[in-house]
Amino acid sequence: MQIAKVRGTVVSTHKEPSLRGVKFLLLQLLDEEGQPLPQYEVAADIVGAGMDEWVLVSRGSAARQVGENTRPIDAMVVGIIDTVSVDNQVLYGKKDQYR
């Protein structure tokens, strides 16, 4: 999986019917130091992630394993991140963001 930050949303009304009701988030991928990478993903959201939150995104066929697995989805937000630790140091803590 990759670590990403929620940066926005994508709306499409004229789409594959099986995608109706799916919320699409625009995610910016982050590197292992938490810096933005020049890559993004549009991912289906099933955990209700909010703007600027760090999330775990699964890609490929893994993204179809939740709900109806015949939807043409190749990226999905599968968790809101609480903490990321690197070399036993906390790189990111969700709670620290709102102090």
Next chain:
Amino acid sequence: MQIAKVRGTVVSTHKEPSLRGVKFLLLQLLDEEGQPLPQYEVAADIVGAGMDEWVLVSRGSAARQVGENTRPIDAMVVGIIDTVSVDNQVLYGKKDQYR
């Protein structure tokens, strides 16, 4: 999924029979600021996207989940984009394109 812009079409008459009747669009991938990336995809179109429209493209096995899923397709246009918002600002609005 990725955001892309419809740039053209690809026609192949001598092809795998199960691909007969499939329309192939040439898509240029866009970055999260809407700028063209040096990557493109040839994708099957099931939503009738037009030239210069922004679309959502699914890749990998997700692209086979619509219609007969035994067609050798690895990229599919799954939606025409209405709006893309980044940091609560509208980056792209389909209607604005035709004012």
Next chain:
Amino acid sequence: MQIAKVRGTVVSTHKEPSLRGVKFLLLQLLDEEGQPLPQYEVAADIVGAGMDEWVLVSRGSAARQVGENTRPIDAMVVGIIDTVSVDNQVLYGKKDQYR
């Protein structure tokens, strides 16, 4: 899918038995202006593409959807390209190649 040009062949006699009889083409990927990219693929050929022809190549599990789908193939030529149009201009026309 990607657009590629047939550049050569790869022969392997000592291989996974299910690959017997499969012809392998060496393809150079092309960008959306028809220029060679520094990437290639060795793909199974089911349409009988010839040297220097432009072809459509499918990759990933899509490449196993034709014939026995338990063959360890991850790239397949699925069509010989007639035309590629970009911004309503013909970038490539198969017939023009042989005038």
Next chain:
Amino acid sequence: MQIAKVRGTVVSTHKEPSLRGVKFLLLQLLDEEGQPLPQYEVAADIVGAGMDEWVLVSRGSAARQVGENTRPIDAMVVGIIDTVSVDNQVLYGKKDQYR
């Protein structure tokens, strides 16, 4: 598969229910000379790898082949590496790390 070094952990409590109980490791990919690459993966751990250990990571649908294969996981640690040999020289030996 890729060779990676365990650099940390990712914790997510608000996540897809099928991911409960899955431990997520932050892995830095290594090149064939054992040097860190600017790429990382968040992978599910099923072998109990420890900090700084070199591991084998499988990605894509392969990562769902162990345990319930309907979990939205796209990267999994599948082995702790004992040795890596390149050109008949030992590049890495787990035991040498702890002399």
Next chain:
Amino acid sequence: MQIAKVRGTVVSTHKEPSLRGVKFLLLQLLDEEGQPLPQYEVAADIVGAGMDEWVLVSRGSAARQVGENTRPIDAMVVGIIDTVSVDNQVLYGKKDQYR
């Protein structure tokens, strides 16, 4: 598929049980001129490839189509290459390597 050169081996005794008995080769990917690319793969070997041999490697779910397809393997050596021809010239011939 990709063309690669066998550069070494990876040994892991503490691993996913279904991987027992699988030999892992360290492969360096080659470009279409036979030059080493800065990418490698650790691949399961089912054809008994030797050091420095050129091989065909399949990646993704294709790598699980041989033997038990529930093993978490995402790269597999599927053939030892005899010849690679580019623009009707032999780029590589296995027999020439041992003159």
